[in-house]
Amino acid sequence: MKTTLQSNFCIAVVIWLLPTTTFSQSIEGPSFEDLLAGFSDPNRWLTYSGDYSGTRHSPLTQINPTNVEELRPVWTFQSGTTTRGRGWETTPLLDEGVLYVTGSNNLAWALDARTGRSFWQYRRNLPDDLTYGASAPVNRGFGMLGNQLFMVTLDAHLMSFDRRTGEVLWERELADYQIGYSATMAPLVVGNKVIVGISGGEYQTRGFIDAFDPVSGERIWRFNTIPGPGEPGSETWPNDPQILAQGGGGTWMNGSYDPDLNLIYWGVGNPNPDYYDENRPGDNLYTDSIVALDANTGELRWHYQFTPHDVNDWDSNHMPVLANIEWEGEPRRVVMVGNRNGFFYVLDRVSGEFLLGEPFTATTWAREIGDDGRPIIVNDGSLGCLPDPWGSTNFYPPTFFPGLDLFILTARETCATYVPELPANTRGQSNFGGTVFIDAEQGYGALRALDIHTGNLEWEFTYPSPTFGGVMSTASGLVFAGDHEGNFMAFSAATGENLWHYQTGTRIWGAAAITYMLDGLQYVLIPSGTTLTAFATRMP
Amino acid sequence: MSEFTSAQEVNPLAADPRAARAGGSIFRAQCATCHGADAKGIQSIEAPDLTLMFTRSESTDASVFRVIREGVPGSIMPPHAFPDAEIWMLVSYLRSVAIAGTSAQIDGDPRRGMTLFNLNCSRCHRVDNLGGSLGPDLSTITNRRSQDALTNSIRNPSAVIARRYKPVTLVTEDNGRIQGTVKSEDAFSIQIMDSNQVLRGFRKSSLQEVIHEDISLMPSFTESVLSGEDIDDVLRFLQSAR
Numbered sequence: 001m002k003t004t005l006q007s008n009f010c011i012a013v014v015i016w017l018l019p020t021t022t023f024s025q026s027i028e029g030p031s032f033e034d035l036l037a038g039f040s041d042p043n044r045w046l047t048y049s050g051d052y053s054g055t056r057h058s059p060l061t062q063i064n065p066t067n068v069e070e071l072r073p074v075w076t077f078q079s080g081t082t083t084r085g086r087g088w089e090t091t092p093l094l095d096e097g098v099l100y101v102t103g104s105n106n107l108a109w110a111l112d113a114r115t116g117r118s119f120w121q122y123r124r125n126l127p128d129d130l131t132y133g134a135s136a137p138v139n140r141g142f143g144m145l146g147n148q149l150f151m152v153t154l155d156a157h158l159m160s161f162d163r164r165t166g167e168v169l170w171e172r173e174l175a176d177y178q179i180g181y182s183a184t185m186a187p188l189v190v191g192n193k194v195i196v197g198i199s200g201g202e203y204q205t206r207g208f209i210d211a212f213d214p215v216s217g218e219r220i221w222r223f224n225t226i227p228g229p230g231e232p233g234s235e236t237w238p239n240d241p242q243i244l245a246q247g248g249g250g251t252w253m254n255g256s257y258d259p260d261l262n263l264i265y266w267g268v269g270n271p272n273p274d275y276y277d278e279n280r281p282g283d284n285l286y287t288d289s290i291v292a293l294d295a296n297t298g299e300l301r302w303h304y305q306f307t308p309h310d311v312n313d314w315d316s317n318h319m320p321v322l323a324n325i326e327w328e329g330e331p332r333r334v335v336m337v338g339n340r341n342g343f344f345y346v347l348d349r350v351s352g353e354f355l356l357g358e359p360f361t362a363t364t365w366a367r368e369i370g371d372d373g374r375p376i377i378v379n380d381g382s383l384g385c386l387p388d389p390w391g392s393t394n395f396y397p398p399t400f401f402p403g404l405d406l407f408i409l410t411a412r413e414t415c416a417t418y419v420p421e422l423p424a425n426t427r428g429q430s431n432f433g434g435t436v437f438i439d440a441e442q443g444y445g446a447l448r449a450l451d452i453h454t455g456n457l458e459w460e461f462t463y464p465s466p467t468f469g470g471v472m473s474t475a476s477g478l479v480f481a482g483d484h485e486g487n488f489m490a491f492s493a494a495t496g497e498n499l500w501h502y503q504t505g506t507r508i509w510g511a512a513a514i515t516y517m518l519d520g521l522q523y524v525l526i527p528s529g530t531t532l533t534a535f536a537t538r539m540p
Numbered sequence: 541m542s543e544f545t546s547a548q549e550v551n552p553l554a555a556d557p558r559a560a561r562a563g564g565s566i567f568r569a570q571c572a573t574c575h576g577a578d579a580k581g582i583q584s585i586e587a588p589d590l591t592l593m594f595t596r597s598e599s600t601d602a603s604v605f606r607v608i609r610e611g612v613p614g615s616i617m618p619p620h621a622f623p624d625a626e627i628w629m630l631v632s633y634l635r636s637v638a639i640a641g642t643s644a645q646i647d648g649d650p651r652r653g654m655t656l657f658n659l660n661c662s663r664c665h666r667v668d669n670l671g672g673s674l675g676p677d678l679s680t681i682t683n684r685r686s687q688d689a690l691t692n693s694i695r696n697p698s699a700v701i702a703r704r705y706k707p708v709t710l711v712t713e714d715n716g717r718i719q720g721t722v723k724s725e726d727a728f729s730i731q732i733m734d735s736n737q738v739l740r741g742f743r744k745s746s747l748q749e750v751i752h753e754d755i756s757l758m759p760s761f762t763e764s765v766l767s768g769e770d771i772d773d774v775l776r777f778l779q780s781a782r
Contacts, residue, residue, distance in 0.1 A: 085574065085585045085616030134618035135574075389573075419577065423569055435568045435577030464725050485726030501728050 029146040029163065030095055032191050036259055042517040045094040048141050048186040050514065053322040054256035054265075055400040056472045058515050062522035063537060064476035068490045068500045070537040071524070075116035077532040079103045083138055087468065087509020088527035089396075091141040091186060093149075094516050099525075100163060101532065102139040102186075106153050110166060113518055114540060116532070120166035130154055131428050132200040133182035138510065140253070143187030143194055145214050150194045152183030158196055158212060170217040174198055178428055180205050188254040190264060190295045193220060197251025201269040201315065202430045207249035209266055209291075211298060221298035225249035225268045225286050232300075233285035243280060246425075248272030249287045253317040253395045258333070258349060263292045263301055265322065265335050265349065269315035274389070276311075276420040276433025283308040288316045290337060292352060302352030307341045308374065312365070312418060313389035313432070314340040321400050321407070322349060325452065336452060338398050338409040340391030341365060343375070344455045358455025360448055361392040361411050388416035388438050388466075396470035397512040399479065401493050406449040406458060408479055408493070412466040413446070415439040447471065447481050449496060459496030470512025480515075480524060482508025488526045488533075502535070504528035551601040551635075553628045563633025566626055574616070579637050583703070585616075594638040595683045601631050639684045646687055646776040648769070653777030656770055664737075664758065667781050674721060674737050675758060676702060682779045690778075691771050697758035707757050708732060710742060711749040721757065 030046050038051025039059050049056050063071065079088065083104035092101040092111075098119065099111040106124035111117065126133070133154025143150040148169065149161040155177040160169040174196065175181035180203020188195040193211040201207060207225035212218065226247035227233035237244055248271045255266035271280055271287040288307035291300055307314045321336040327346075335349040342363030346356040357369030365386045366375035379386070390412065398409035420434035445467030449458045469482030478499070479491040484507045490500040506529035513526045524535045553559035568577065574587040581589035593599050608627050611619035620627070662671035665678045681690065692699065701707070710718040710730070720732035720740070730750060731741045735757065744750060766774070 083616070085587065128619070129621060130618070135616065137616075421565075421568060424565070430570065430573070432569065432573060435572045437577050438582065440583060461727070463727050483727065487726055487728060489727075498727075503726070503729075 029148070030144060031146065032189070035145070035189060043094075043096075045092070045514045045516050046144055047093070047189070048091050048143075048254050049256065049319060049397065052190075052257040052259065054319040054397075055321055055323065055402070056319075056397050056470075056512060057399055057401060057475070058472065059475045060515055060517065060522050061474065061476035062517070063474065063478065063515075063524065065478060065492055065499055067537050068478060071490070071500055071502070071535045072537070072539075073502070073533050074523070074536050074539055075534050077101075077109075077111055077116040077118075079107065079530045079532070081105050081107050082530055086136055086138050087507060087511065088529065088532070089138045089140050089184075089510030090527055091512065091514060092525060092527075092532070093142050093144050094514070095144065097518060098163075100142045100144060100149055102141050102151055104139065105137045106139060106151070108142070108149075108151060108161070108166070110163065111532075113516075113523070113534075116534060122161065122166045122168075124153055124159075126153070127155055127177070129178065131177055131180045131182065132203060132430070133177060135430070136182070136184065136199070138184050140184060140510070141186035143189045145189045145194070148214055150187040150189065150196075150214070152185060152187060152196055154182050154184070156181040156183050156198065156200075158183070158187070158194065158210075158217075160194075160214065160217060172212065172217050172219070174210060175205070175208075179203060180428055180430070183252070185252050185254045188257065188264065189214070190257050193295065195255070195264060195295075197254065197266065199250050199252040201248035201250035201252075202272055202274050202313075202432055204246040204425070204427055204431070205250070205272065206245055206247055207251050207268060209251050209293065209298065211295075223291070223293055223298040223300065225251060225291070227285065236283040236285045238279065238281060246272055247280070247284065247287065250315065250317065252315075253319060256320045256322050256335070257295065258322055261333075261350065262295050263349070264295050265290060265292055265320035267316040267318050267320065267337070269317050270310050270313050273423045273425075273431045273433030274311075274313040275418050275436070276423055277309065278422070281309075284310070288314060288341075290316060290320055290335065290347070292349065304345075304347055304352050304354065304373065306337070306339045306343070306345065311420065312341075312386060314387070314391055315395075316340065317395050318393070319395075319397050321398065323400055323402065323452075325405065327355060327453070336400065336407055338393045338407065338450075340387070340394055341375075342387050342392035343369060344407060344450050346452060356453075356455055358450075360409070360450055360455065360457070361387060361413050363387055363392055385415040385439075385442075386418070387412065388414040388443075389436055390414070390466070390468075394468060394510075396468055396510050397472070399471045399473040399512075400452070401449075401473050401479070404493055405452050406493065407452050408447065408449045408471050408473065410467050410469055410471060410481065411446045411448045411460075412468075413442075413444050414466050415442040445484060447479070447491065447496070449493075461491060461496050461498060468510055469508040470510070472513040472515065474515060480513040480526075482511065482513070482526060482528065484509070486528065488513070488528065488535075504531065504533065549600070549602045551605075551628050551631050553625070553632050554601070554635075556632070559629045559632035560636035561633075563626075563629035563631070564636075566622070566630055567633050570620070570622075571630070579634065590634055591637050591639050592684060593634060595680060601635070604631050604634060646682075646772055646779050648772035648774075648776030650773070650777040650780040653773035653775070656766070656774050657777055660761065660766065661774070667778065672737055674733060674735065675705060678778055679781060682775065687775060690775055691768075694761045694766065694771055694774075696760055697756040698754060698760075701756050705756075707753040707755065709751040709753055710747050711751070713746065713748060715748070719757065722752075
């Protein structure tokens, strides 16, 4: 009897409260306008980077250089799924006190952001003949719109879930996983489109970026990263339809978005095969490039190729970082990329004009970029001490600190020799086309802060081993980063001084922190190994 | 248990000299990204050194076949649907690059070698659970390294120092100096075994300096300390102990 009374009372209260904005938010979920508002609501983290710019720079200031040493873990969530050889690469999304988190092997959860306790768990039944997905069983996060979540899968599908239940609303095949396709990136929601990319660039694949209708699940447009015969860009390949159809060019990191220009900016991966190039003379567009696409139509507005005719597996799958800055006395809308080839780039994001390209590691591949924006190649890998195939940096997010005009990223100093070999080119099997000898004795890592106007190194903090952790900054003057030895750390953005560190127990790989306010307390979250840990300056 | 588990217990291609070469091509295309072009593994992604695989007594051609076929559950090593013949080619290749060790019997006196070992080596090295732990366990070392390589290591131990035995000197705040071998290190801490064979961890903030040394903690055994004959006796003892 008492229960019934309570239920009736709850229903009455909910109905009574419905018209208020607070509750309509939780019932409707975030709109495109909310996604556009980015960091303006400190109680939310609605997209992979927190906003569309990809700067991963939060305006929060409760945790600051003075009190950061009081940071302590307040809860830990255990995923129960391992990713040996890689890491837990996800960025959780937060809305209304609930975290939406994807894991390796296509697990996913809704978690109570106050305690880390689970509301629901989803696990996809994956086929046992996964191709690329078997060797990299990772996932980088959900996209969210309204009450829908979007996640891509290791068998190359896009799925939509009801965020309240974890129930699957629809799923669509992106490509045939048995050829070598897989999907790992966090979908980018722009307007009424869910935009996704594809993995598997060392298989018989042709990369693409797809836009889907979030409600019907129908595909709206596709941009192929490798042109078809006769299409613009095909002149940078041999005139051979079969080579073009297997040209690689994966799109396995999500992009950033400029609502004023209505352009999305997206990185494209390596040509196939990775190291063996006898059968693919030319620049091999649009591999290792950034492409600017019209968000409505998928039409190419401009492109810039970082590594023409790549023979080192230097995918350009990085988060393009957008900022409006003063450049040589004039206001400029720029996009910045710290690239796997060892160079830091600044481009005009309206036109694609090359503004700056300076090395941030000791790459011996090239030492400068010519005025025409093309690298001046020093060697092809046979002389050693290029960045290894994992690169001078990789997909893990960097951060841009606006007041200081610093681009802060995790750099890897490595040394490798590449030996190309004609690959077998078999459907469903990887096709690196050679081997790489990595000098394990020489490698180390560093957190580096670059002056965006010159590319000069302003400060660095070195790690004993090459590191794969991402970076986030906050307006209070802090930089959060993870390293290969398992440390989660806070630094002064101005000086690079280490202010706090916590040993998570295993390397932080591929992930960057997020931060948000909850009940008036600022949290910082980082995935590491099988754990997701929340930190705050006091117990909630 | 698996449907893939072949009844075959021996490599049908073992006698075919082309199998190892073909297996090498498959290896470079399919395995080298993780296990390295030389099959020696890549430490940073926990991919094991496959050249050491056959030094373990439980490793057989059939067991290696099964690992390739079925993968390693809970790890990044996936199952592989290659045709049986290609897996046997990979097994042949891995046999061909396996560390050969010292197969021929070393010409020496194992009893005299044991005495010399106890006198000169056992403070830091173990054989069959007897001896120290500052240096590597030598119980099966002759399975993995040649007689020449082992002789060179005794004469000039600093030429190649194995990972986990790299020497370090820590300078404490009161100017004390602690010598040991590095077991683990990150930006903020270091974990060592000190020269008294005690495991010790330090925060770098509590140390004045961390000095990574080039010279091994193991002394060089010159001709005047251990003759060539003495070394052969020690190696014969190690060989007989395995």
